[in-house]
Amino acid sequence: MKKFGKKVIIECALNELYKDSMEKHYYIITYGCQMNVHESEKIAGILRSKGYAECGFQEEADIIVFNTCCIRENAENHAYGNIGALKKLKRAKPSLLIAVGGCMTQQSGAAEKLKKKFPFVDIIFGTHNLEDLGRLIDIKSSQKKSVIEIEEGRDDIGDDEDISFRTSYPNAWVNIMYGCNNFCSYCIVPYVRGRERSRRPENIIAEVNGLLDQGYREITLLGQNVNSYGNDAGGGFTFPQLLRDICKRKEKFRLRFMTSNPKDFGEELVRAIADCEQICNLVHLPVQAGSDRILRLMNRKYTAEEYLKKVELLRKYVPDCCLTSDVMVGFPTETEEDFRATLDLVREAKFSTAFTFVYSPRSGTKAAGMDGQIPDEVKKDRIMRLVELVNSQTREMSAEYLGKTIEILCEDFDEKKGLYLGRDEYGRMGYFKSDARPIGKFVRLKITDASGVSLYGEECGRA
Secondary structure (H helix, E strand, C coil), rough: CCCHHHHHHHHHHHHHHHHCCCCCEEEECCCCCCCHHHHHHHHHHHHHHCCCEEEHHHHHHHEEEECCCCCCCHHHHHHHHHCCHHHHHHHHHCEEEEEEEEHHHCCCCHHCCCCCCCCCCCEEECHHHHHHHHHHHHHHHCCCCCEEECCCCCCCCCCCCCCCCCCCCCCEEECEEEECCCCCCCHHHHHHCCCCEECCHHHHHHHHHHHHHHCCCCCEECCCCCCCCCCHHCCCCHHHHHHHCCCHCCCCCCEEECCHHHHHCCHHHHHHHCCCCCCCCCEEECHHHHHHHHHHHHHCCCCCHHHHHHHHHHHHHCCCEEEEEEEECCCCCCCCHHHHHHHHHHHHHCCCCCEEEECCCCCCHHHHHHHCCCCCHHHHHHHHHHHHHHHHHHHHHHHHHCCEEEEEEEEEEEEEEEEEECCCCCCCCECCCCCCCCCCEEEEEEEEEEEEEEEEEEEEECC
16 A cells, blocks of 8 residues: 655645546555456446546545455455555545445444544445445435445346456456355355355356457356356256356367365366366365364365365366365364374375465354464464475476476566466466567467476467
């Protein structure tokens, strides 16, 4: 978050004098998961429909929107700190609108707490009110008091049109469902996102086809548990069916999805991955822990053995498939034996990489009230040991790339490195030089160096 000195404050005050003749600008600050990143694209689309243009600095903005996360305490603390830092800017620029939305505001009592702590915030909206932001801006423009609108739930999911202003070409995110029914004991998501609601398959397919027609070449389907897609509609149309229907488009593109809950990961889905060449041979399958006792306390509804059998099933049908995961340490009552079981599972599953976390209590979840909370020093020791194991496996797999030729989808140009970059289907980032304009193209690279999760190579053709 940028500090605001006297010069900036004076400039903002002068800009207030000319605000009627100036173009309106927005600035969005996003925390959290890929779903939040995509929802910020929707927020940008709404703001652009209201006549705002994006700007690169907060002091230039006429509206600043925080799209928040509450999955971990650290993300929430960052949001509070950055909202508070805007007090001086708001004082110097009274017409500035500050809006706060997302998962953090949807928590019980959070909106009242936010308004009391930061009375200069103009608009507070929840996860079910994102598409109402334009209307809330209109309401605020006609009154002095703040606008607070937090719906407890919503049956409709705004499925008629894509309002997003996409910023991640040649990649695109597509929501296929919202909410979660799993109620893992550590997780706040079902309380702030609501129950599972699936989009209609024809609308998803139309959105994907439209993105492919526009030149997007990698589509990631999003849901808290994509494997549950369609269950709320009686299970008549399943996630594997959706994948197969999307892959009827035969031009070259990549299809990814996240996140998959292991309890619902089965043979029908694995067969779809094997049969559809557009689906990347990379599956993100969060395990969280390797101890059956801890998994029961987490309410994950599978055992370590059942998880590993699903991994075996995947590799039976898709031998070259890579696997990534989420792994947590320090869950209440976790013993050294429990933790060692997690290390054993990580070794056996052979994750290409894993997102590792220290358990953080979230108010309103069952785990937050459990006895046996683990001391911070024990959590720190365990996370360091876990990270070292995961990193060692990642380095070993990266070393296997040396001398090989891979195909990446070029995504961007790294100004600091002076290199183009893109990922292969297994998620590894490859860097390379090019005199052409490769962004949005499939490029073949001969790998000359591997550093952790990053690869470096020489361009040797286009796919």
